[in-house]
Amino acid sequence: xxxxxxxxxxxxxxxxxxxxxxxxxxxxxxxxxxxxxxxxxxxxxxxxxxxxxxxxxxxxxxxxxxxxxxxxxxxxxxxxxxxxxxxxxxxxxxxxxxxxxxxxxxxxxxxxxxxxxxxxxxxxxxxxxxxxxxxxxxxxxxxxxxxxxxxxxxxxxxxxxxxxxxxxxxxxxxxxxxxxxxxxxxxxxxxxxxxxxxxxxxxxxxxxxxxxxxxxxxxxxxxxxxxxxxxxxxxxxxxxxxxxxxxxxxxxxxxxxxxxxxxxx
Numbered sequence: 001x002x003x004x005x006x007x008x009x010x011x012x013x014x015x016x017x018x019x020x021x022x023x024x025x026x027x028x029x030x031x032x033x034x035x036x037x038x039x040x041x042x043x044x045x046x047x048x049x050x051x052x053x054x055x056x057x058x059x060x061x062x063x064x065x066x067x068x069x070x071x072x073x074x075x076x077x078x079x080x081x082x083x084x085x086x087x088x089x090x091x092x093x094x095x096x097x098x099x100x101x102x103x104x105x106x107x108x109x110x111x112x113x114x115x116x117x118x119x120x121x122x123x124x125x126x127x128x129x130x131x132x133x134x135x136x137x138x139x140x141x142x143x144x145x146x147x148x149x150x151x152x153x154x155x156x157x158x159x160x161x162x163x164x165x166x167x168x169x170x171x172x173x174x175x176x177x178x179x180x181x182x183x184x185x186x187x188x189x190x191x192x193x194x195x196x197x198x199x200x201x202x203x204x205x206x207x208x209x210x211x212x213x214x215x216x217x218x219x220x221x222x223x224x225x226x227x228x229x230x231x232x233x234x235x236x237x238x239x240x241x242x243x244x245x246x247x248x249x250x251x252x253x254x255x256x257x258x259x260x261x262x263x264x265x
Contacts, residue, residue, distance in 0.1 A: 010233035010234070010247050010248055010249040010250065011024055011025070011026070011233070011247045011248075011253065011254055012024065012025040012026075012054050012055070012056060012057050012234075012247075013025075013057070013234065013236065013245055013247050013254055014057040014058050014059055014066065014236075015039075015059070015236055015238030015239065015243075015245060016059055016063050016080070016238075016239075017059055017061055017062075017063050017105075018063050019063060020038065020039045020040040020239050021036060021037065021038055021039060021045070021080075022036075022037050022039050022238065022245065023035065023036050023037070023057060023059070023066050024037065024254060025050075025054035025057050025068060026054065032049060032050055032051075032052075032053055032054070033047055033048065033049050033050065034047070034048050034050055034054065034057075034066070034068065034078060034083065035047045036066075036080070036083060039238070039239065039243065039256060046082060046083045047083070048078065048083040048084075050068065050070075050076065052070035052071060052072045052074060052076070053070060053071040053072075054068050054069070054070060054071070055069050055070060055071045055097045055098055055099050055130075056068070056069035056098055056099050056100050056101045056128075057069065057101065058101040058102060058103060059080070059103075060077075060103060060122050060139075060142075060143040061103050061105035061121055061122040062121070062122060062142065062143070063080060064079070064080050064081075064142070064143070065077045065078065065079065065080060065086060065142075065143045065144075066078045066079075066080055067101055067103075067125075067143070068101075069091075069097070069098030069099065069100070069101045069127065070097070070098060071097040072095050072097070073090060073091050073092030073093075073094070073095045073096050073097065073098060073129070074088055074089065074090050074091065074098070075088065075089060075091055075098060075101065075127070075146065076088040077143060077144070086143075086144060087144050087145075087146075089146055091127055091129075091135055091137075091148075092129055092131075092133075092135070094131075096129045096130045096131045096133070097129060097130040098127050098128070098129055099128055099129060099130050099160050099161065099162060100126075100127065100128035100161055100162055100163055100164050101125065101126075101127055101128075101164075102125070102126045102127075102128075102164040102165065102166065103122040103124070103125055103139070104121075104122060104123065104124035104125075104126075104166045104170035105121060105122055105166070105170070122139055122143065123138065123139050123140075124136065124137070124138065124139060124166075124170060125137040125138075125139050125146060126164045126166070126173055128160070128161025128162065128163070128164050128175065129160070129161065130160045131160070132155070132156075132157030132158055132159055132160060132161060132177065133153055133154065133155055133157070133161070134153070134154040134155075134157075134161055134164070134173075134175060135148060135152060135153055135154075136148075136149045136152035136153075136154070137149065137152065157175065157177045158177070159177045160177065161175055161176070161177055162176055162177065163175070163176035164176075165192075186203060186204050187201050187202070187203050188202055188203055188204050188231050188232050188233070188249070189201070189202040189232050189233060189234050189235045190202070190235065191235045191236055191237060192213060192237075193213070193237040193241045194237055194240070194241050195241055196213065197212065197213055198210055198211070198212065198213055198237070198241070198259075199211045199212075199213040199215060200235050200237070200244060201235075202227070202228075202231075202232025202234075202235050202246065203231070203232060204231040204232075205226075205231075206226060206227055206228035206229055206230055206231065206232060206248065207224055207225070207226055207227065207232075208224070208225050208227040208228075208232060208235065208244075208246055208257075209222045209223065209224040209225075210222055210223045210224075210244070210259075225257075227246050227255055227257075228246065228248040228253075228255070229248075230248045230249055230250040231248065231249040231250065232246060232247075232248060232249070233247045233248055233249040234246075234247045237259075241259065242258065242259055243256055243257060243258060243259065244256075244257040244259060245257075
C-alpha cells in the first residue's frame with residue numbers, strides 16, 4: 001500500500017472504532033498517501049493521495065470520518081467509506097506539526113450516568129503539536145465543524161506531545177511527551193486496552209510486552225515477544241481488544257497480532 005524510503009517517523013495507523021478496518025498513513029519520506037485496509041480479509045479497500053504529509057490520525061468515535069493531523073499544522077477529515085475529502089482547517093499558528101489527535105468518547109461508558117454533555121461521543125478534540133502545545137477544539141455537525149476554544153491552548157511541555165488520553169468521563173486529559181531514553185533500551189510506546197484490563201508496552205529494541213492491568217511493579221508478569229527489528233513507534237488495541245497493532249519507527253511496516261484468551265487448567 002505504501003512506498004517507503006527512509007521515513008524516520010514510521011507508519012501512522014488508526015483502527016476503526018466498530019469495524020475490523022484500519023487506516024495507515026505515509027509521511028513526507030513515503031508516498032504521502034492514506035490507505036484503508038480490511039484487517040479481517042488482509043486486503044486494501046482504498047488508497048488516496050493527500051497534499052500534506054501526515055503526522056497523526058484518529059477515527060471519529062462514530063467511525064464515519066478519519067481525521068488526519070499534518071506536518072503543516074492542519075487537520076484534514078476524510079470519509080471512511082471511500083476516502084473522499086470532507087473538511088480541513090489550520091490549527092497551529094506557525095505551522096507546527098500536529099503529532100497527536102484524540103477525540104473524546106464515552107458513548108460506551110455506563111458510569112457516570114450523566115457524563116459532561118460537551119465531551120461525550122466525539123464532541124471534543126485534543127491535538128498535540130511538535131512544539132509541546134495542546135489545542136482543545138469543539139466538534140460539531142458530526143465531525144464536520146471544528147472550533148478552537150478561546151482559552152483552549154495548553155502549554156507547559158518542553159518537547160512534542162506524542163500521546164493524549166481522555167479519562168472515562170472525558171472530564172480530564174492525560175498527556176505524554178517525548179523523552180530520550182537514558183539507556184540503550186527504553187520504552188517508546190504504550191497503550192491500555194479498551195476494557196482497561198491489559199497494558200502493552202514497546203521498546204527501542206523492538207520488543208512488545210503485555211501486562212495485566214492494573215499491575216504491581218514487584219509482581220508483574222507479562223508476555224513478551226520480539227515483534228520488530230527496530231524501535232516500536234506505536235501500539236494500539238483494536239477491534240474489541242481482539243487484535244494488537246504494532247508499527248516500527250524505521251520502515252513502513254505494520255504487524256497485527258491476535259489476542260487469544262488465556263487457558264486456565
